[in-house]
Amino acid sequence: MASPKSLSRSPFSTVNADAIVSSLLTVQTTGRGFVDLTAEIARFVGDAGAIEGTVMLFIRHTSASLTIQENADPSVLRDLTMALDRLAPENAGWSHDTEGPDDMPAHVKTMLTTTSLQIPIMKSELMLGTWQAMYLVEHRLRPHRREIVLQFAGHVG
Amino acid sequence: MASPKSLSRSPFSTVNADAIVSSLLTVQTTGRGFVDLTAEIARFVGDAGAIEGTVMLFIRHTSASLTIQENADPSVLRDLTMALDRLAPENAGWSHDTEGPDDMPAHVKTMLTTTSLQIPIMKSELMLGTWQAMYLVEHRLRPHRREIVLQFAGHVG
Amino acid sequence: MASPKSLSRSPFSTVNADAIVSSLLTVQTTGRGFVDLTAEIARFVGDAGAIEGTVMLFIRHTSASLTIQENADPSVLRDLTMALDRLAPENAGWSHDTEGPDDMPAHVKTMLTTTSLQIPIMKSELMLGTWQAMYLVEHRLRPHRREIVLQFAGHVG
Numbered sequence: 001m002a003s004p005k006s007l008s009r010s011p012f013s014t015v016n017a018d019a020i021v022s023s024l025l026t027v028q029t030t031g032r033g034f035v036d037l038t039a040e041i042a043r044f045v046g047d048a049g050a051i052e053g054t055v056m057l058f059i060r061h062t063s064a065s066l067t068i069q070e071n072a073d074p075s076v077l078r079d080l081t082m083a084l085d086r087l088a089p090e091n092a093g094w095s096h097d098t099e100g101p102d103d104m105p106a107h108v109k110t111m112l113t114t115t116s117l118q119i120p121i122m123k124s125e126l127m128l129g130t131w132q133a134m135y136l137v138e139h140r141l142r143p144h145r146r147e148i149v150l151q152f153a154g155h156v157g
Numbered sequence: 158m159a160s161p162k163s164l165s166r167s168p169f170s171t172v173n174a175d176a177i178v179s180s181l182l183t184v185q186t187t188g189r190g191f192v193d194l195t196a197e198i199a200r201f202v203g204d205a206g207a208i209e210g211t212v213m214l215f216i217r218h219t220s221a222s223l224t225i226q227e228n229a230d231p232s233v234l235r236d237l238t239m240a241l242d243r244l245a246p247e248n249a250g251w252s253h254d255t256e257g258p259d260d261m262p263a264h265v266k267t268m269l270t271t272t273s274l275q276i277p278i279m280k281s282e283l284m285l286g287t288w289q290a291m292y293l294v295e296h297r298l299r300p301h302r303r304e305i306v307l308q309f310a311g312h313v314g
Numbered sequence: 315m316a317s318p319k320s321l322s323r324s325p326f327s328t329v330n331a332d333a334i335v336s337s338l339l340t341v342q343t344t345g346r347g348f349v350d351l352t353a354e355i356a357r358f359v360g361d362a363g364a365i366e367g368t369v370m371l372f373i374r375h376t377s378a379s380l381t382i383q384e385n386a387d388p389s390v391l392r393d394l395t396m397a398l399d400r401l402a403p404e405n406a407g408w409s410h411d412t413e414g415p416d417d418m419p420a421h422v423k424t425m426l427t428t429t430s431l432q433i434p435i436m437k438s439e440l441m442l443g444t445w446q447a448m449y450l451v452e453h454r455l456r457p458h459r460r461e462i463v464l465q466f467a468g469h470v471g
Contacts, residue, residue: 007197009307010181012205017174017310017331020367020468022436024324040321048326053177054213054308056368058434060443062384068272069264070219075253076264083245083265088397096389107383107390108397115382115446116432118273120215120306122179127306129217132272149434149441150323151368153310153331153467154177164354166464167338169362174331174467210334211370211465225429226421227376232410233421240402240422275430277372277463279336284463286374289429310467311334 013052013122015155021048025057025148029064029138032102034077037148038133041119042126044150050121053154057117057134060147063106064138065113071133084109084139106139113137121154170209170279172312178205182214182305186221186295189259191234194305195290198276199283201307207278210311214274214291217304220263221295222270228290241266241296263296270294278311327366327436329469335362339371339462343378343452346416348391351462352447355433356440358464364435367468371431371448374461377420378452379427385447398423398453420453427451435468 023044027035037057045055059066070076088108090101097104117134120127128134136146180201186192194214202212216223227233245265247258254261274291277284285291293303337358341349351371359369373380384390402422404415411418431448434441442448450460 006185006187006192008183009197009201013179014205014313015177017177020329020331022327022366022434026322028320030320035320040323044323048328052179054310056432056434058432058441060441060446062382062443062445067268068219069268073253073255076261079251079253079261080264080268082251083249083268086249087244087401092397092400094393094396096387096393098387104390104393107394111381111383111394111397112269112426114271114428118213118215118275118432120179120213120308122306127215127217129219129304131219132217147443149436151434153368156328163342163344163349165340166354166358170336171362171470172334174334209336211467224425225376226425230410230412233418236408236410236418237421237425239408240406240425243406244401269426271428275370275372275432277336277370277465279463284372284374286376286461288376289374 015052017154019156021152023150025150027136027146029146030143032138032141035136036133037136041134045121045126048152049156050152051124051155051157052122053152054118054120055152058149059115062110063140064146065110065115066117067113067135067137068132069135070131072131102141109139172209174311176313178309180307182307184293184303186303187300189295189298192293193290194293198291202278202283205309206313207309208281208312208314209279210309211275211277212309215306216272219267220297221303222267222272223274224270224292224294225289226292227288229288259298266296329366331468333470335466337464339464341450341460343460344457346452346455349450350447351450355448359435359440362466363470364466365438365469365471366436367466368432368434369466372463373429376424377454378460379424379429380431381427381449381451382446383449384445386445416455423453
């Protein structure tokens with residue numbers, strides 16, 4: 001069965017699934033905002049000898065999260081912060097407030113974004129689009145030490 | 158330790174992790190809305206000889222995203238579009254507006270949905286539920302050419 | 315190129331990618347709310363002999379979803395339920411209402427959370443953070459029977 005004309009697919013690349021390479025990344029945040037992880041993940045992929053497969057990021061927290069977003073105009077990140085604040089405002093009658101007014105909004109923001117990312121690797125390159133960067137999003141006001149598990153699965157050389 | 162009565166688990170299936178099969182899917186959208194990718198992904202899985210493992214979709218953009226949603230009643234997709242418009246309205250005082258009033262809402266909608274999907278394969282079949290379909294969601298008003306990396310990891314035959 | 319001082323990365327662990335182990339988990343929900351799956355997933359990982367790799371959960375439904383959230387204070391789960399109700403209220407003029415007023419909000423809530431989770435395994439342990447638990451989120455008011463595909467990919471012993 002052929003694909004519709006609006007779709008086209010490149011020929012396959014097939015490789016052996018050799019290896020799992022894991023590491024733990026620790027990130028010191030400076031409080032609420034986005035931390036660009038892209039260069040660090042590219043280093044991990046290079047150091048691991050990853051050729052084809054997928055790299056996963058998994059954040060071990062419930063008040064900080066991960067997202068893939070625009071890397072060009074810094075005003076995008078400010079607007080995304082504003083959007084999350086509107087979707088999960090501090091002054092919303094939360095019953096969980098023992099850890100401060102920014103804690104429950106941080107959990108909601110984590111739920112609305114994600115705790116894990118998967119990015120494919122082909123020909124030793126992260127297959128991010130031109131405008132995509134990988135971000136840790138710190139949702140708490142104060143600085144925190146955050147841990148992210150990195151894991152590549154696929155073909156190494 | 159036994160599982161609680163509300164949970165039950167089937168016997169294992171175990172296979173060798175043989176191969177990574179990758180391809181690039183190009184989709185021409187017709188502007189804001191949902192594009193059903195399910196048949197195309199089923200073709201990729203069949204052509205790759207995938208028997209057991211996981212197929213990943215990764216969209217290389219920040220103003221279009223992916224989701225798994227109901228495939229039966231088209232009014233669900235219209236309501237989902239309305240829900241996203243309410244969560245990320247155009248008229249919300251965004252500071253990033255150089256690419257048009259639909260651009261910043263598109264980034265927020267991408268953040269609230271996802272840039273990657275993972276669907277398990279067993280016995281050569283996508284393990285989607287009866288009512289599940291995989292969709293590309295175009296968030297920009299005008300048509301765009303979108304790229305999605307497809308990658309199967311697992312046992313092939 | 316060295317990492318910035320705010321980032322540090324542990325030495326690699328590299329293992330063979332041996333096996334894919336799959337199973338189907340059935341969960342009987344009791345209506346709207348969160349079901350903690352963590353103990354059951356830990357049992358699956360142990361029974362599968364998983365040493366290093368990733369376990370994936372995939373829910374085969376569009377009105378129930380998955381999330382990783384705080385496991386300590388039950389008020390967090392109540393607040394998350396309230397947050398989802400506010401983001402996807404029943405009384406919002408949905409056109410899809412043939413399956414009841416809680417059905418379309420359930421689809422929106424599924425879109426805003428996720429249908430798949432990935433959790434890394436190292437040294438035979440789930441790499442969840444101290445406060446993280448894996449939850450099925452039932453978005454329908456009435457009890458439902460839900461199916462989740464479990465799949466470990468990696469090194470087994």
